Amino acid sequence: MEKNLIAGISLGDFNGIGVEIILKTFKDNRVLESITPVIYGKAELLEHYIDLIPELSVSFETIKSANKVKHQKINLITISEEAFSCNPGKESLEAGKFAYLSLKSVTDDLSKGLIDLLITAPINKKNIQSKAFNFPGHTEFLTSMSNIDQSLMFMVDNTLRVGLATNHVEIKDIHSVLSKEVIIEKLMLMKNSLEQDFNIQSPKIAVLGLNPHAGDLGLLGREEIDVISPAISKANEAGILAWGPFPADGFFGNTIYQKFDGVLAMYHDQGLIAFKTISNNKGVNFTAGLPIVRTSPDHGTGMDISGKGVADEDSFRNAVYLARDIFCNRIQAKKLKENPLDKQL
Numbered sequence: 001m002e003k004n005l006i007a008g009i010s011l012g013d014f015n016g017i018g019v020e021i022i023l024k025t026f027k028d029n030r031v032l033e034s035i036t037p038v039i040y041g042k043a044e045l046l047e048h049y050i051d052l053i054p055e056l057s058v059s060f061e062t063i064k065s066a067n068k069v070k071h072q073k074i075n076l077i078t079i080s081e082e083a084f085s086c087n088p089g090k091e092s093l094e095a096g097k098f099a100y101l102s103l104k105s106v107t108d109d110l111s112k113g114l115i116d117l118l119i120t121a122p123i124n125k126k127n128i129q130s131k132a133f134n135f136p137g138h139t140e141f142l143t144s145m146s147n148i149d150q151s152l153m154f155m156v157d158n159t160l161r162v163g164l165a166t167n168h169v170e171i172k173d174i175h176s177v178l179s180k181e182v183i184i185e186k187l188m189l190m191k192n193s194l195e196q197d198f199n200i201q202s203p204k205i206a207v208l209g210l211n212p213h214a215g216d217l218g219l220l221g222r223e224e225i226d227v228i229s230p231a232i233s234k235a236n237e238a239g240i241l242a243w244g245p246f247p248a249d250g251f252f253g254n255t256i257y258q259k260f261d262g263v264l265a266m267y268h269d270q271g272l273i274a275f276k277t278i279s280n281n282k283g284v285n286f287t288a289g290l291p292i293v294r295t296s297p298d299h300g301t302g303m304d305i306s307g308k309g310v311a312d313e314d315s316f317r318n319a320v321y322l323a324r325d326i327f328c329n330r331i332q333a334k335k336l337k338e339n340p341l342d343k344q345l
Contacts, residue, residue: 005117007115008040010106010119010121017306020313038106042078043078059073079105080101089307117294139151150186160278163186163264163288171267180227183207183228189288192288192289198261204262206244207231207244208265210224213247228245276299282318283318284318285319294323295319
């Protein structure tokens with residue numbers, strides 16, 4: 001890229017570790033060599049954490065608009081003149097209100113083309129709820145904002161990529177939500193993302209079963225026979241290289257995942273427990289299938305450690321770099337489609 005990409009940063013819940021991991025990440029000048037951050041927040045909140053944790057001390061530039069960014073600097077846009085009380089580790093409704101204001105401000109600028117990337121710090125999914133934000137999480141909000149029916153929650157690490165057939169769904173409701181159509185659509189989203197966003201041609205995708213031992217030939221449940229296997233067959237017919245369904249425990253325990261470019265898990269904890277264990281909390285949550293590039297760290301608000309200076313910024317930093325890489329890969333993929341002869345060469 002000829003110039004730094006501009007990354008809009010939503011602050012998340014300011015009583016959590018969001019501010020700390022943001023400042024730790026961009027305090028390293030090497031990150032600023034290719035990414036120009038624009039934090040949508042409030043100077044007093046950043047200064048509060050700098051006072052609590054002196055090693056976070058860093059200079060930032062307050063700007064009025066994202067079209068006034070200063071490259072190789074940390075930029076801050078003030079999103080509210082209202083006074084907010086910052087209490088690290090304490091849940092509050094005003095922190096949820098501010099988290100939504102930050103997210104709304106950055107997505108507005110994203111829709112105007114003023115920024116290139118969206119990196120979201122963790123929110124408290126309960127206190128952010130309102131008439132404006134009536135969603136289980138970022139993924140569903142951004143999918144609705146993009147006016148599309150489906151996206152893919154895609155957890156990404158160097159050695160493992162896990163997508164979810166169902167996102168934030170209660171365990172008791174998974175059976176009713178899961179269908180052949182949902183699985184096929186998620187597999188197509190994963191295939192397209194692996195090709196476009198990760199530059200992997202003809203990606204190989206593993207599909208996990210829903211029941212213990214992938215149903216044991218119907219003894220422990222019929223979803224594998226009636227839903228998942230037929231969906232894999234239909235996906236194969238559509239040109240998707242998918243295999244399964246695999247029993248989740250043996251699949252991860254015997255490192256079979258290393259033979260695949262992506263893994264489709266049936267529900268949240270089935271995929272994320274294994275992912276977070278293997279990635280050692282350094283992975284990234286990427287929302288595939290959106291017209292925008294959005295990433296986030298793979299962890300929550302960390303209320304129990306907020307304000308103590310011990311929060312690990314690795315996952316957030318990785319989210320920044322992954323967003324940059326995906327943005328560049330999409331440009332390259334678009335150019336290859338426009339120049340099919342170049343692709344053949």
